[in-house]
Amino acid sequence: MQSLTFEYPVWYLAVCALAGLGVALLLYFRADNPAPRALIWTMAVLRFLGYSLLAALLLSPLLRFVQTDREEPIVVLAQDVSESIGLETDTTAYTTQWTALRNELAESYEVVTYQFGSQVTQDGPLTFTDKQTNLDAVLTQISDVYGNQNLGAVILATDGIYNEGSNPAYREYGLQAPVYTIGLGDTTRRRDLRVSRVFHNRIAYLGDQFSIQIDLNARNASAEATTLTVTRLGEGGSRTVHTERIPIDQADFFTTREVVLDADRPGVQRYRIAVAPLAGEAVTANNQRDIFVDVLNARQKILILAAAPHPDVSALRQSLQTGRNNEVEIAYANRFTGRVQDYDLVVLHQLPSATQRITPILEVIQQAKLPVCFITGPAVPAPLLNAAQDLVTIGGGGTQVQGNDVSARLVTPFTAFTLSDEVSRFLPAFPPLTAAFDNFSAGPGANVLLRQRIGRVDTEYPLLVVGQDRGVRTGILLGTGLWQWRLYDYLDGGTHDRFDELVSQLTQYLTVQEDKRRFRVSLPENVFAENEPVRLDAELYNSSYELxxxxxxxxxxxxxxxxxxxxxxxxxxTAYTLNAGTLPVGNYRYRATTQMNGEELLSEGRFSVQAVEVERYTLEADHELLRRLSSRYGGEFLLPDQLGSLSDRLRESGGVKPLLFETVNTRSILNLWGVFALLLALFTGEWVLRRYTGGY
Known part of the structure; x- marks a missing residue:
């Protein structure tokens, strides 16, 4: 549809016509014009039309036209392809119905298909094998993508069971179209016994115990009984580690059982929690669950080697033993016959001394690169201590010096490890320790945590120092009397927590070993779900430890x-990565290899892939949720046998129809080549006639 508009009043066109008429009259209707009458009239008309049109163009006329666009309605088909659908539906027959519906709707509408389970995909096959269902994700994606388009209807086919994401009943989606839900599955309350939930720690430590909390549900099984078993599955076979008989005394039965197991084998352990099926159970797939527990062999052997019995030795042992993974042994230098290299940390109390220089032990510690902590006092000769380490230098040169009472002064900032605010505030209040009456200075590699306060004078003498010494993590406490700190902590607060935290943090710092392997493989986790890809990352270092x-x-x-x-x-x-994809359930070992300058480098480890079986645990369809969705968005709830009539329902509703969009455009008539051609034709025709008559 087109129309002509002007920037000036329309009556200006009459002025343009009068101007054209005046020019024609002045030029052709003179008394001395000898041309034939018909020719004069023809040329006058051409002149009149040409000048009138030219004058009208000076009014800047605009051509206005309306463009109409048509947007076809979109119908979104969203199909649940999770495992629960496949267990309760004749998928072959249903797939045929669904395909027929899609083809029928495609004849009249623009059809978009989604498949959803743990993830939302478009135009995929109907496999019904997804291990989880996320209803919220598919509705959110439909809303985000088509909320502002001509969305005619959403057809959502599912059983209403979701085990991931938010509850759709309590979410608002920007859908301006009716939602038709297809209720799949079976809502019948059948006899069922299932392991509904299992709570457990994913990590345990070798030699400890860990707890498994098991929730059991039973329906329509009153006056029955079952047997709960926990079995460890491994490469060497299976072994039952717990058996328990459970009576069922109610029609709707629920109970929680706690099972405590021993972490007696390192590595990722697979346990199967199962209950014996009841007679008449329709589904037994939810009668068992598998869990994985990563048992870490993180036990540390700590040797406290002392010059003689001392209250500090007992205080240290009691504090270190609060760490469940610490194995603490006390020995005396004059009677020690063990292997120092068999320990993860050596604490030397009042050693080396004038009578027990322990030179062989110090040599083994240095050769084996064992972390060591010196606890000294006035009885430790300065030359021997200076020779054993480089973190602290003591100025005296004798073998016996006078003792001095020193309190602790916290140094901030301290970056080697962290202490809680409570411990930091409380350290200056601890009783004084007995240190040597001498000059102390910290070496360049020392990291000072505590300095000495003598009486009311704050000195720069170190009291507790840690650092890397000769390639070994080393700690030095330049005073004895730690037993008083532990006792005072209990007298003040009723616990030894603050003292134990200080010892624990110091021990953790000393026993952390740097990874010096040149080829390393790491995993983001040790246990993967069967529906998530297994990823491995690797790093390779040259001889200069450059990636x-x-x-x-x-x-x-x-x-x-x-x-x-x-x-x-x-x-x-600068590194390596691998996406191995999804793997079958079970325990795995990996062996990664590469070569650098002819040398073969190796990295080995373990991980496990656990089954995702949440779709099997609840098979009772939730059609009430689907009815609420359809009611909220103005759709209908249908059953699978009504799929054939859905296309007719959409046509009868009258809401699925195309949208027409009108766009008004304006264009200056001066830009039309036809106007120029008309002007050229008028003036050319007049010129030719005048030449013919001899007017030019």
Missing amino acids: VNEPEARVVLTGPDDREYTYTFTRTT
């Missing part, structure tokens, strides 16, 4: 039944 990735790196994964999977790492900027 490189020129050599090719490979890894072999060995899974259940000794089946091997061979992969090649992908290079990143």
Whole structure:
């Protein structure tokens, strides 16, 4: 549709016509014009039209036209492809119905198909094998993508069971279209016994115990009984570690059982929690669950080697033993016959001394790169201590010096490890220790945590120092009397927590070993779900410990039944990465290799893949949730046998129809080539006639 508009009043066109008429009359209707009458009239009309049109163009006329666009309605089909649908539905027949509905709707509308389970995909196959269901994710994506388009209807086919994401009943989606829900599955309350939930720690420490909390549900099974078993599954077979008989005394039965197990084997351990099925159970897949517990062999052997019995030795042992993974042994230098290299940390109390220089032990500590903590006092000769370490230098040169009472003064900032605010505030209040009456100075590699306060004078003498000494993490406490700190802590607060925290943090700092391997493989976690990809990252260092990735790196994964999977790492900027995809459930070993300058480098480890079976635990469809969604968005709740009539329902509703958009455009008539051609034709015609008559 087109129309002509002007920037000036329309009556200006009459002025333009009068101007054209005046020009024509003055030029052609003179008394001395000898041309034939018909020719004069023809040329006058051409002149009149040409000048009138030219004058009208000076009024800047605009051509206005309306453009109409048509947007077809969109119908979104969203199909739940989770495992619970496949367990309760004849998927072959249903897939045929769903495909027929999609094809029928595609004849009249623009159809978009989604499949959803743990993730939302578009135009995928109907496999019904997803391990989780996220209803909120698919509705959110439909709302985000099509909320501002001509969305005619949303058809959501599911059983209403969701085990991931938010409850759709309590979410508001920006859907301006009716939602038709197709209720799949079975809502019948059948006899069922299931392991509904299992709570457990994912990490335990070797030699400790860990607890498993098991929630059991039973329906329509009153006056029955079942047997709960916990079995450890491993490469060497299975072993039952717990058995318990559970009576069921109610129609709607629920109970929680706690099972305490021993972490007696390192590595990722797989346990199966199962209950014996009841007679007449329709589904037994939810009668068991598998869990994985990573048992860490993090136990540390600590040797307290003393010159003689002392209250400090007992205080240290009691504090260190509060760490569940610490194995503490006390020995005396004159009677010690063990192997120092078998320990993870050596605490030397009042050693080396004038009578017990322990030179062989110090040499073994240095050769084995064992962390060591010196606890000294006035009885430790300064030359021997200076020779044993480089973190602190004592000025005296004798073997016996006078003692001096010194309090602790906290140094801030301190970056080697952290202490709680309560411990930091309380340290200056601890009773004085007995230190040597001498000059002390910290070495360049020392990190000072506590300095000495003598009476009311704050000195720069170190009291507690840690650092890297000769390639070994070392700690030095330049005073004795720690037993008073532990006793005072209990007298003040009723616990030894503050003293134990100080000892624990110091011990953790000393026993942390730096990873010096040149080829390392790391995993984001030790236990993967069966529906998530297994990812491995690797780092390779040259002899200067610079990251490189020129050599090719490979890894072999060995899974259940000794089946091997061979992969090649992908290079990143300076390292390697691997996405091995999803793997079958079970325990795996990995063996990664590469070569650097002819040397083969190796990194080995373990991980596990656990089953995701949440779709099997609850099979009772929730059609009430679907009815609420349809009611809120003006749709209908339908059953699968009503799929054939859904297309007719959409047409009868009248809401699924195209949208027409009108766009008004204006264009100056001066830009039209036809106007120029008309003007050219008028003036050319007049010129030709005048030439013919001899007017030019």
